[in-house]
Amino acid sequence: MLYISDNLKYLRNRRNFSQQEAANGLQIPCERYKKYEYGKNTPPAETLLLISRFYHISIDLLLTIDLRKLNVDNLLKLDDNRIVLPITVDADGNNFIEIVPHKARAGYLTGYADPEFIENLQQISLPFLGVGKFRAFPVGGDSMPPHNDLSFVIGKYVDNLGEIKKEKTYILITLSEGITYKRLSSKNAESLTVAPDNIIYNPYEIKLSDILEIWEYVAHIGRDDSKSDLISPDNLSGILSGMQKDIAAINRKIG
Template structure:
């Protein structure tokens, strides 16, 4: 038996279906289905997708999480069963904002879909943010001033890539970079171009296939009340140079 086969049996029995009924819903015979549930054979991708849609749970949870431990009604199901997002709520059912600390940055890349990992994060409530699922992420580096290593960005979960807008800032969870906070510069067919607000750093592309989650900026939490320093001469020089290059491109275009 495997974690996946245990999950499959549990989900079928929860729905009070026979193996024959479940197999028929996938368009296969019981003899082909039974080895998936006993752990003797792993299903191909097309069957795995049908299993995910039939039971209303994402593939990553089916393969990596013991679903018997969780109340599936407390997971946020997104369109077309693309992903099931773990959420936390208070005793009254109100949304709680999980805080991803600096020490959990690396772990978030593998734990973002694990309800146990999310449940163990600290939570706060910010009722003024309004509807939507929110989460707070640490900022790293100096690419997005005035936010620094002491700041946290609170983001609202973006369910559809079509919702993202040019010039807005987003927390992007990607397979390569992990957690990154950048401004959207352009949208392409299979990628997006993001740019830091610090002009010293260059824009770059991220493939849509590498994006695991997107959170739109709604607020930030900072621990530094020092007055922002005036840009140095070097910073100003780069800013002027960037403006000149942009103006030249427009003239040539």
């Protein structure tokens, strides 16, 4: 469901604009504007961009979120007000770090712009990280040692592609892969080339059009799995059973 018509009316009323004043601000004919607000037409991409810049609300939120149900003033406005990112804050207005758990990994692609999804994530506070918007993401696989499947990487939101630098690591949210954590090898006007730190995997290219978000790696949260209860009764029984099977297989070959 698209909420653009309801959101246009809501945002206009928040500023106490008439329909004519809103149309003037967007530099479009009033009759065309009315069709958008009444839901008769959906604004094309170039008009959505004008609306986004005029009200300082991301296109994702304009289209997919009912803005009447959230406090727009509590959304994080990034540089030049080009986009609005859903965040959670404490009673003093300090940003929390939301943790995207493994079970919510797949849902992040559809929930990253949804304030309700973000609010339901677990939260931590790490004041030493300084100024910026931070989020923690799960790491999977063996492509980026020493991080493992028990690790989370904390990223700082990047809102300007000019800020990313070669040889730094980034959490990339892409349409094709979802959440991926890689090192930047090179970039051009149309794509990024990224590389895993594990040399058994090859670098590959990601189109900029495929990227939804970029977070610069700043810290990592991990757990030492070497201290897990390896000699619990259940584990010990399994280990001995496996050894007995291996010995029996060797004896059959010898015999």
